[in-house]
Structures are given as structure tokens and as C-alpha cells.
Amino acid sequence: xxxxxxxxxxxxxxxxxxxxxxxxxxxxxxxxxxxxxxxxxxxxxxxxxxxxxxxxxxxxxxxxxxxxxxxxxxxxxxxxxxxxxxxxxxxxxxxxxxxxxxxxxxxxxxxxxxxxxxxxxxxxxxxxxxxxxxxxxxxxxxxx
Numbered sequence: 001x002x003x004x005x006x007x008x009x010x011x012x013x014x015x016x017x018x019x020x021x022x023x024x025x026x027x028x029x030x031x032x033x034x035x036x037x038x039x040x041x042x043x044x045x046x047x048x049x050x051x052x053x054x055x056x057x058x059x060x061x062x063x064x065x066x067x068x069x070x071x072x073x074x075x076x077x078x079x080x081x082x083x084x085x086x087x088x089x090x091x092x093x094x095x096x097x098x099x100x101x102x103x104x105x106x107x108x109x110x111x112x113x114x115x116x117x118x119x120x121x122x123x124x125x126x127x128x129x130x131x132x133x134x135x136x137x138x139x140x141x142x143x144x
Contacts, residue, residue: 024042024048025041025048027052027055028040029055031064035064035067035131036064036068037127039070040070040073042073043074043077044076044077045076045078049084060088065092065097066098067098067100068099068100068101068102068130071102072103077107077111078111079115098134099122102127
């Protein structure tokens with residue numbers, strides 16, 4: 001499992017070594033047998049978006065085309081975050097893959113519904129529901 005948090009860029013003075021986004025977003029990637037689970041916590045916005053975009057791109061580069069993105073610990077999501085997820089969905093679809101987003105009722109799922117993104121990107125309530133949507137079950141896991 002890999003974890004990313006905001007990080008300093010360049011060798012600047014100590015006072016400027018941490019970008020404004022440092023610590024506001026945590027992204028963890030868990031490479032599971034049949035899919036990658038990407039767990040996100042904190043605020044996804046224009047200043048933190050690259051911390052979500054980069055691991056999603058890396059997964060595609062590694063030919064991992066089934067993503068479950070868990071947003072249940074996200075406290076804020078703007079159009080940047082929505083755009084990253086829509087782009088990931090399209091990139092995966094073009095490679096016969098899929099994206100499922102786990103979210104609970106609240107501000108994040110409301111943003112998906114108000115913008116209509118929920119009609120493009122599948123939303124589920126739990127990781128287990130995402131696994132079921134992927135055709136995985138405890139008794140009969142899907143073969144890659």
C-alpha cells in the first residue's frame with residue numbers, strides 16, 4: 001500500500017518548502033488482486049488535485065484498469081476533483097476498464113448529483129458494492 005500527502009517542490013527556503021496544500025489531502029493506493037483501491041481523505045481542489053491525478057495516471061501506466069476510488073473521508077470536492085475522476089473514467093473505459101466511486105450521502109455525493117457526473121461515473125455506498133459491480137464475490141471471484 002502506498003500513501004501520498006502534499007509534498008514540497010524544489011529546494012527553497014524552509015518557510016516556503018511546504019505548499020499551501022500540504023496535509024490537506026491524503027491518497028492511499030492498495031493494489032488488490034482484481035482492482036486498485038484508491039482511498040482519498042481531505043479536500044480535493046485545484047491546489048491538491050495533482051495528488052489524486054498522479055496515482056490514477058500511474059495505475060493506468062501500470063496497466064491496472066479497474067479502479068475503486070473511496071471518497072467517504074473527503075470533506076470537500078470541487079470541479080477539479082470531478083474533472084480528475086471523469087478523466088479517469090474515460091481513460092479506463094477506452095481500455096475496457098472501469099471506475100467505481102464509493103461515497104456516502106452528503107456534500108460529496110451531492111456535488112456528483114448536482115453536476116450530473118453521477119450519470120457518467122458509477123457511485124456506490126460501499127467497497128463491497130463496488131466489488132459486486134466489478135463481478136467479484138467471495139465465492140466466485142472474476143478471473144482477470
